[in-house]
Amino acid sequence: MKRTVYFFVYFCLFCRLCNAQEVLKNQNIITLVKAKIDRGLILDKIKASPSQFNMSTNGLVELRQAVVPDAIVDAMLLASSPLPTLRNQDIIDMYQGGVSRDVITKKIQYSETSFSLSTDDIVALKTARVPDQLVKVMMIPKRAQQQSTNPNLIAGALPEHPETLPIAARSRFAEPGIYYEEYKTPKPQYVQLEPTTTNQTKTGSVGESVAGQLTGGITGTSRRVGLANKSANMVVEDNRPVFYLVFSGGRKVMNEVAESVFDGVASPNDFVLLRTKVSGRGREFSVGNQSAYTSETGFAAGSVPFRFKKISAQLYKVYFEQDVAAGEYAFLYNKGSEFTSSLKIYDFSLRNNTK
Structure with missing residues (x-):
């Protein structure tokens, strides 16, 4: 009987602790960045806490306007699943909203996509001044499937290391x-x-x-x-x-x-x-x-x-x-x-x- 009572008490305390744990949202991260909290500490908090980040196009533009570093945005993307399906207009809006090319590339990697890349669509992307490198990433049809099997995959060619140590x-x-x-x-x-x-x-x-x-x-x-x-x-x-x-x-x-x-x-x-x-x-x-x-x-x-x-x-x-x-x-x-x-x-x- 005592064992049952102890178990019930411990279970109630555990539930209270779980309910009291903060659920992170975009504004929490913006507040931490504005308070100049160490980047490593913010990354650890993202990894250790439950989250409900808004990683839509508007959410990423908001984070960019708040000068949240790309490394933190990347961690927020990795913590958010599933992500909204991406379309051409999302790429245009993110780029014109000041979101970095690196973050847009990773958003494409981590998301399901429904891009239209006909001749007219590519011309429209060019008119919106979307960089060619991003258009090339959009052309990789299986990137989202590859990303789902290995979250560390990235798109695009990488340069070579220097041959010798300077x-x-x-x-x-x-x-x-x-x-x-x-x-x-x-x-x-x-x-x-x-x-x-x-x-x-x-x-x-x-x-x-x-x-x-x-x-x-x-x-x-x-x-x-x-x-x-x-x-x-x-x-x-x-x-x-x-x-x-x-x-x-x-x-x-x-x-x-x-x-x-x-x-x-x-x-x-x-x-x-x-x-x-x-x-x-x-x-x-x-x-x-x-x-x-x-x-x-x-x-x-x-x-x-x-x-x-x-x-x-x-x-x-x-x-x-x-x-x-x-x-x-x-x-x-x-x-x-x-x-x-x-x-x-x-x-x-x-x-x-x-x-």
Whole structure:
């Protein structure tokens, strides 16, 4: 009886907390931007809160007039589903309303579309001064379907990275870490990936448990590490991203615990890049498998091969020989003895036009 009463009390408290949670709307975001709240904090709030954003053509024009940054508008678009069906007049109204070309492109990606692109329609778009690049995006008939299968897909061709690191850029690495080469600006910028740690270790699943019972433990159970959010704060738009790994001058034996990773790692060989699996609860990746006969640790599942080039004793360029599929990724320090402790992770969302 007491247990039933406690459950009822806890259930009521839970319902009250859920009802009290703020539902975000356009005006909430505008208020936060006008109050000069840190952009990262606003993005986190969008990801963590329920929302009812108005992402219609008029809603996007309103956000533009309120000078809401494109990165925040993009997060609002991703949080809004389904989006209104787009037609030619929407593109004209958004462009003439001052909405940036990048936001319009993403709105096309994320929405169902019903464009009319006859000769007369293209002339009408040209008369309305809609850029040719946007018209080209409108001509991709299956973009909305591709977007629904992978929310990180973007449209349009992407330029190539510089072949070599500019000499002047080497002084921009203020501290050891992993830096992404943002190459779409007039001068390449080098953006540091912020580390995060997690010890949300999960063992097995319902399916693995049933299979284990039926096979006497032969199939085994997996050990996974989870991340709370469905996407990383760091967003990279690239088909073949280029990173620079900056190490300190010191070197220590690999048996030592590397809480300060870049003070002890010898080369990019000590890292692994994983594509994380996105679920309703966030992201996760496997760190091992244990059965009645074997026990394995490592990151074979989901690992992505990369190449690297040594620039100096402390600086390495990491690159890819093939396009990398859009998705959620993370660099991890690949040390088996630390799989059971908190892991240092450098995660990023990769958005591109490659599935």
